Amino acid sequence: MDYVEHVLRAVEAIPPGRACAYSDIAELVGWGGPRRVGQVMSAHGAAVPWWRVVRADGRPVRGLEEEALSRLRAEGAPMRGDRVDLSRARFDFAGHRTPHDTP
DNA sequence: AATTTGACGACCG
DNA sequence: TCGGTCGCCAAAT
Secondary structure: OHHHHHHHHHHHHOOOOOEEEHHHHHHHHOOOOHHHHHHHHHHHHHHOOHHHEEOOOOOOOOOOHHHHHHHHHHHOOOEEOOEEOHHHHEOEOHHHEOOOOOO
């Protein structure tokens, strides 16, 4: 059960207007893999801002593209067409710093 | 015990 | 950029 909590905690830490990939969560948690994270999100993601977790190429969650897109756009997340521009939107957990803020 | 199945990802043509 | 292919990891069949 602990694994689930770690994943959800990580997702909750993502601020509005930012996003990160499943692989980023997996890396932060340290075990399991992106697919494992996906399984957890599928089962327990409703409780957290799931739309801020996107695929590595920036496309939103499979199956919930519509809602994810509208929420992301509403938050002002940097988008590139129908996908998140992760180069700008990615949230860097380590140190709580972001690529955008770093000079 | 073997196979299929995901809210995935890297690589290659 | 866009697909196809293969690797990955755990859970459900």
